[in-house]
Amino acid sequence: MAAVPAILARDLHRSFGTVRAVAGVDLAVRPGSVTALIGPNGSGKTTLLLILAGLLVPDHGSVLVAGADPASSATARSRIGWMPDAFGTWDSLTAFEVLTTMAGAYRLGPEQGRDRAWELLKTVHLEDLATAPAHTLSRGQKQRLGMARALINSPDVLLLDEPASGLDPRSRIEMRSLLRALAAAGTTVLISSHVLAELDEMVDDAVFLSRGHTVTAEQLRAGAATRRWRLRSLDGPALQRWAFEARITLVPDTDAPDGAGSVLVDLTDDAAAAALLAAAVGAGVPVVSLAPVSGLLEQAYLSLDTDRR
Numbered sequence: 456m457a458a459v460p461a462i463l464a465r466d467l468h469r470s471f472g473t474v475r476a477v478a479g480v481d482l483a484v485r486p487g488s489v490t491a492l493i494g495p496n497g498s499g500k501t502t503l504l505l506i507l508a509g510l511l512v513p514d515h516g517s518v519l520v521a522g523a524d525p526a527s528s529a530t531a532r533s534r535i536g537w538m539p540d541a542f543g544t545w546d547s548l549t550a551f552e553v554l555t556t557m558a559g560a561y562r563l564g565p566e567q568g569r570d571r572a573w574e575l576l577k578t579v580h581l582e583d584l585a586t587a588p589a590h591t592l593s594r595g596q597k598q599r600l601g602m603a604r605a606l607i608n609s610p611d612v613l614l615l616d617e618p619a620s621g622l623d624p625r626s627r628i629e630m631r632s633l634l635r636a637l638a639a640a641g642t643t644v645l646i647s648s649h650v651l652a653e654l655d656e657m658v659d660d661a662v663f664l665s666r667g668h669t670v671t672a673e674q675l676r677a678g679a680a681t682r683r684w685r686l687r688s689l690d691g692p693a694l695q696r697w698a699f700e701a702r703i704t705l706v707p708d709t710d711a712p713d714g715a716g717s718v719l720v721d722l723t724d725d726a727a728a729a730a731l732l733a734a735a736v737g738a739g740v741p742v743v744s745l746a747p748v749s750g751l752l753e754q755a756y757l758s759l760d761t762d763r764r
């Protein structure tokens with residue numbers, strides 16, 4: 456039997472004046488999964504996350520998060536962790552106090568709140584900055600404190616809006632493993648990000664938004680019938696000659712430096728890539744590599760007929 460979704464949204468709509476920010480979102484997120492929320496600027500990701508966090512009421516449609524409507528159920532809200540895209544701080548509080556204050560808001564006792572705050576400061580590697588006023592932290596440090604704040608109540612459902620923005624490479628890697636570890640322990644994670652290559656390595660599922668509505672799996676499959684690959688050879692002219700004789704349709708690789716000996720080719724699947732590679736090597740072309748030009752999520756994203764607003 457399929458598990459009951461940890462997040463379920465049906466036909467959600469929310470407008471701001473004449474702007475239809477969310478205009479028909481259907482969503483079902485599996486418990487214990489990491490799911491990417493992907494879409495161009497203005498496609499409604501933040502508005503949707505605010506609705507799921509219970510911070511914005513939809514004009515129409517239904518939402519269940521951790522089994523209840525977050526707008527009306529305090530129990531549901533207590534099981535949600537929310538990390539907004541920008542970390543707002545109270546100027547007077549230290550990083551540690553931000554977390555203990557939040558712990559108090561979730562009704563953790565003082566001792567339990569302090570223990571949890573320390574544990575999370577260590578998790579996000581901010582223990583050395585525990586007594587620093589939170590507003591003095593760097594952008595990336597604030598993001599890490601924001602992640603700790605979102606985890607203070609040990610949420611069942613974690614909603615993250617652009618959590619990786621401003622993080623250095625090591626912090627990004629650590630965030631990836633933290634999210635995977637949380638999911639392995641049963642937490643459901645919904646994460647919006649524009650860094651698709653990073654999401655590719657981390658997520659189980661992806662939901663695409665276009666102008667306020669969800670794109671169906673069928674639409675995605677139709678858009679991503681082929682994938683673009685780059686074939687590199689030590690001998691550019693030999694590669695071109697072979698491709699001409701074998702009647703392979705090449706796409707000029709305008710991103711590669713002159714004389715790099717690489718071409719692009721659109722292929723339907725991995726089996727077609729394996730066959731192409733075998734043919735080129737068999738014909739004596741000194742192939743260096745054959746690899747997809749972009750990750751699967753980026754490919755799907757670019758294949759959508761979506762535009763920014």
Ligand SMILES: Nc1ncnc2c1ncn2[C@@H]1O[C@H](COP(=O)(O)OP(=O)(O)OP(=O)(O)O)[C@@H](O)[C@H]1O
Pocket residue numbers: 471474475476477494495496497498499500501502503764
């Ligand atoms: N409070 C608001 N008042 C008026 N319009 C709003 C408000 N919030 C969002 N919008 C509009 O709703 C649309 C969706 O915005 P939203 O912030 O949800 O998009 P997004 O996908 O998160 O974008 P980005 O990737 O740039 O963060 C945009 O056209 C935006 O201008």
